[in-house]
Amino acid sequence: MVIIMKLAPVNKIIPFSNVDGPGNRTAVFFQGCTFDCKFCHNPETINMCIGCSECVSKCPAGALSCQSVESARAAADERSADSSTDSCKSPGADAGMLSNRRGSIIWDSTKCVQCDTCIRVCQSNASPRIRYMSVPDLIAEIRRTAPYIQGITVSGGECTLQNDFLIDLFSAVRALQDSPRLTCLLDSNGSFDFEADPRILEVSEGVMLDVKAVGKEWSRRLIGDPGDLVLKNLDYLLKAEKLQEVRTVIIPGRDTENEETVRYTASKIGNACDYRIIRYRPFGVRENFQKELGEDETPEEYAMKFVELAKQYGAGRAYLV
Ligand code: SF4
Numbered sequence: 001m002v003i004i005m006k007l008a009p010v011n012k013i014i015p016f017s018n019v020d021g022p023g024n025r026t027a028v029f030f031q032g033c034t035f036d037c038k039f040c041h042n043p044e045t046i047n048m049c050i051g052c053s054e055c056v057s058k059c060p061a062g063a064l065s066c067q068s069v070e071s072a073r074a075a076a077d078e079r080s081a082d083s084s085t086d087s088c089k090s091p092g093a094d095a096g097m098l099s100n101r102r103g104s105i106i107w108d109s110t111k112c113v114q115c116d117t118c119i120r121v122c123q124s125n126a127s128p129r130i131r132y133m134s135v136p137d138l139i140a141e142i143r144r145t146a147p148y149i150q151g152i153t154v155s156g157g158e159c160t161l162q163n164d165f166l167i168d169l170f171s172a173v174r175a176l177q178d179s180p181r182l183t184c185l186l187d188s189n190g191s192f193d194f195e196a197d198p199r200i201l202e203v204s205e206g207v208m209l210d211v212k213a214v215g216k217e218w219s220r221r222l223i224g225d226p227g228d229l230v231l232k233n234l235d236y237l238l239k240a241e242k243l244q245e246v247r248t249v250i251i252p253g254r255d256t257e258n259e260e261t262v263r264y265t266a267s268k269i270g271n272a273c274d275y276r277i278i279r280y281r282p283f284g285v286r287e288n289f290q291k292e293l294g295e296d297e298t299p300e301e302y303a304m305k306f307v308e309l310a311k312q313y314g315a316g317r318a319y320l321v
């Protein structure tokens with residue numbers, strides 16, 4: 001019997017990160033997002049590749065190639081057929097192969113010079129440099145860093161698009177016998193209904209939640225979604241004591257919108273968790289959105305006013321990032 005493992009599209013893994021939750025952590029970034037935030041610094045993580053092949057001929061290192069859907073399937077089948085009765089298979093994970101609707105883009109990580117040309121060329125907010133990985137693939141990576149980290153953080157894109165995969169991953173991390181107890185955190189945009197399906201919370205320490213906008217109109221403009229579920233999650237995660245931290249980005253010159261978002265959020269979270277007030281920074285933001293939101297970062301003094309406001313409204317653990 002051939003067992004096909006669940007796979008998830010991984011954009012990148014940072015073995016040691018001190019900005020993705022408390023302590024030193026291994027951070028796994030999954031491809032694909034549910035929102036389209038104007039200030040996104042990694043817009044290449046938003047969509048899945050559609051296989052248009054525009055980036056292939058532009059790659060200066062010859063690290064990208066096309067494969068027809070038929071031959072991609074045949075290759076995957078061949079790899080699957082190689083598995084024996086008691087072994088598990090993760091087709092495509094080792095080759096960094098990306099199957100998609102119109103064809104397959106093969107990324108050869110050994111040739112890639114990380115120049116980001118493919119990211120700049122892509123008109124679909126996607127990346128050809130993803131790997132489909134299984135839970136054992138990721139556990140193998142985590143085992144390497146385990147002696148030096150406090151835990152793992154899953155991010156994106158939006159990691160909860162891989163909810164079932166994450167439940168398996170976190171369960172496997174918790175079952176690791178040969179490492180200190182690692183914590184498991186989610187970095188989420190709040191588009192997953194944690195109350196309707198709380199299984200992931202049972203195997204994780206909590207969620208680092210973005211509250212980007214309060215007010216349907218501003219939320220629609222900023223993230224492409226009215227944001228109701230984000231605010232419902234804020235309430236639910238607080239009640240469930242699974243809120244690790246909350247983040248809000250301060251957009252320059254948007255006094256009313258910034259104020260409403262910070263006031264609402266601060267009065268909800270109080271001292272329950274950290275509240276990170278983040279300055280908008282244009283680096284990596286798409287050009288058209290830079291024009292709309294600003295080509296300069298939010299001045300520190302301006303952002304500090306919102307830290308003070310947050311404290312005034314009860315968020316004792318508010319600080320500036
Ligand atoms: S980042 Fe890698 S795959 Fe992309 S264009 Fe540069 S060398 Fe090619």
Ligand code: SF4
Binds near residue numbers: 127
């Ligand atoms: S990464 Fe973008 S440019 Fe490259 S094949 Fe996929 S959709 Fe096309």
